[in-house]
Amino acid sequence: MSRPGLFRRLPRLPETWRAPAAIVLIAALAGAGAWLWRAHDRQMEARLLAAPMDKVASDKALVRYASGKARPLFARYCASCHGADMKGKAGTGAPSLTDHVWLYGGGVYRIDRDILYGLRSGRQRANDLTEMPAFGQRGQLSEGEIRNVVQYVLQLAGRPADATAAQEGAAVYAGHAACYDCHTGDGRGNIDYGATDLTANVWDYGGDPKSLYDSIYYGRHGIMPAWIGKLSLTQIRALAVYVNAASQR
Numbered sequence: 001m002s003r004p005g006l007f008r009r010l011p012r013l014p015e016t017w018r019a020p021a022a023i024v025l026i027a028a029l030a031g032a033g034a035w036l037w038r039a040h041d042r043q044m045e046a047r048l049l050a051a052p053m054d055k056v057a058s059d060k061a062l063v064r065y066a067s068g069k070a071r072p073l074f075a076r077y078c079a080s081c082h083g084a085d086m087k088g089k090a091g092t093g094a095p096s097l098t099d100h101v102w103l104y105g106g107g108v109y110r111i112d113r114d115i116l117y118g119l120r121s122g123r124q125r126a127n128d129l130t131e132m133p134a135f136g137q138r139g140q141l142s143e144g145e146i147r148n149v150v151q152y153v154l155q156l157a158g159r160p161a162d163a164t165a166a167q168e169g170a171a172v173y174a175g176h177a178a179c180y181d182c183h184t185g186d187g188r189g190n191i192d193y194g195a196t197d198l199t200a201n202v203w204d205y206g207g208d209p210k211s212l213y214d215s216i217y218y219g220r221h222g223i224m225p226a227w228i229g230k231l232s233l234t235q236i237r238a239l240a241v242y243v244n245a246a247s248q249r
Contacts, residue, residue: 045234048241053109056241063245070242073235077227086246090206093222097243101202103194106247112240118226119194126226130182130193136217143217145172149179150212156187157201 044065048056056062075084081094088096095103104110104119104127113125120128135141141149145168152169154161173179182195189197196204205211205220227236 048237049234053112053240054107056108057244057248063241066238066241067245069235069238073231073239074242077231078239086243088204090204090211093204093220095204096202098246098249099202100247101197101200102247103189103191103196103204105191106244108237108240108244111243112237114224115231115236115239116226116228119224120221121223121226123226123228127194130195132215132220134217134219135177137219141172141177141216145169145177146213146216149173149177149216150209153187153198153212154209156198157207158199159201159207 044062048062048066051059051062056066074082074086079086081092082088082097083094086097088094095101100106102110104114114127117123117125117127119126120131122128133140136143136146148165148169149172150169151161151165152167152173155163155166155170174185182193183189183198184195187198189195189200201207203211204222205215231239
């Protein structure tokens with residue numbers, strides 16, 4: 001008589017038990033996967049918040065993580081102004097986020113701060129030092145002077161312009177209009193004030209002669225809302241990294 005083995009084959013589960021057992025196994029595996037994903041997400045979130053903001057853009061893993069987190073947030077909260085393609089909307093003055101031109105300077109830190117506190121949002125830490133004055137409405141410049149300044153601005157941007165009118169506009173720019181006080185003498189703007197670089201040929205409200213005329217005549221007072229308290233710090237940081245990455249493509 002043969003000796004029984006140390007381990008005997010387990011009996012097969014009855015047919016009626018197999019489906020419930022499979023469901024339990026799948027649920028257990030799914031639960032383990034979800035737990036691992038949450039643990040990974042918490043780890044990446046901690047890294048994103050702890051990383052120096054001048055270094056995070058060079059960390060490819062963090063940029064991928066932040067971009068994945070930010071895309072649905074951008075679509076929900078930001079695209080209505082900046083466009084689903086992130087190229088801005090001249091009608092509202094929302095800037096394109098896909099170029100290297102920034103009113104207040106780019107980089108993750110600057111973008112993060114602007115999302116947190118907004119621009120002219122009424123928050124204490126918001127950027128609201130200056131705005132584009134309404135030179136025409138206030139009677140500071142005549143319509144003819146504004147048209148001449150428009151030609152000078154077109155010239156600064158490297159676009160076709162009436163040379164005579166541009167010369168007269170340059171005198172107004174450097175004279176009683178004092179445009180240089182914000183946009184600087186060479187027209188390259190000032191990120192401390194959020195004054196547009198007139199040489200970059202990038203325009204939030206449109207760069208055609210009529211739009212430029214309207215900007216000078218009526219002024220501009222664009223507002224970006226503050227998202228602090230509406231989005232978490234992680235969400236805001238993720239958006240800042242995502243937008244910064246979009247401007248570097």
